[in-house]
Amino acid sequence: MQPTDAGLVRAAQAGEVSALGLLLTRHRPALLAVAYGVLGYGPDAEDAVQETAVIALRRIGDLRDPGAAGPWLRTVVRNACRTRLRAATPVPLDGLASLPSTEPDPADLLDGHATGDWVWQALAELSPPLRLVLMLRYFTGVTAYQEIADACGVPVGTVRSRLADARGKLARALLATADAAHDDVLPLARSRRREAEETLDAARRGDFAAALAAHWSPTVESSWPRGHRTIGYDYPVRAMERDLTDRVHQRLTNVVAARDITIWEVDLVNPADDPFHCPPGAVWVQHLWAGRVQRFRLHHARRPAPVPARAG
Known part of the structure; x- marks a missing residue:
């Protein structure tokens, strides 16, 4: 019998990393459909879905209604797509008004969940240039592309291409390492x-x-x-x-x-x-x-x- 979305969310919130991987895999076709509807077929839609996976990893603990995982993920991807259309620079979390937003220190977003070890283990699979742009974008206050470019000493276009490459490789690394043992970070x-x-x-x-x-x-x-x-x-x-x-x-x-x-x-x-x-x-x-x-x-x-x- 297949586990329900609610069961997977509860397991993920309890630290069972493979449950979150299964949840994201289950909803990927629906997320792609939303992204294609907003952005059209192409790499931008794929990037929006990958960004949704990263956001879900950071915010799964905030989901109050485990049975609403599908609508919640579709809201996340829709906002990620709209952010791309507006060419906004902050990480696209602005549309999640229904979620509590205490905004702790960025490092604390993962420290409270066993999934943090999983994410950092997957990040370790990336090359240093790709790992650095993700660390700046998602775990520091340096979120604007120009700011990331200045911090890395590379052109803005390089930051954009590295982020797109890094999100795709991170998503694949997460799925590949979901059932592995993870070091305590x-x-x-x-x-x-x-x-x-x-x-x-x-x-x-x-x-x-x-x-x-x-x-x-x-x-x-x-x-x-x-x-x-x-x-x-x-x-x-x-x-x-x-x-x-x-x-x-x-x-x-x-x-x-x-x-x-x-x-x-x-x-x-x-x-x-x-x-x-x-x-x-x-x-x-x-x-x-x-x-x-x-x-x-x-x-x-x-x-x-x-x-x-x-x-x-």
């Missing part, structure tokens, strides 16, 4: 967050060089927001000391970790008498080899455009 995430906190604390104490030496390669290649490239620790240390001298502090807000990529998101806290000294935030993209950072890229968050004053 939570210790890695906690370890990388603790490392980030300790490194920024060391910077405030004047021990930033020692903190970098503990985790970074001495020949680390760094890329900076204006295109400047450096080798080694000297320039990162000087840049941090300059910020601290100018009374600019970095406050950690999010850490996303894969085996060979770590992303830190920080708020840049400017002094009260110079609130525009630095951009409002930054993203540290770190590529690791053998447990040490070999390549680093700093991306500054764009300052929001000022709202024009209304005429009186």
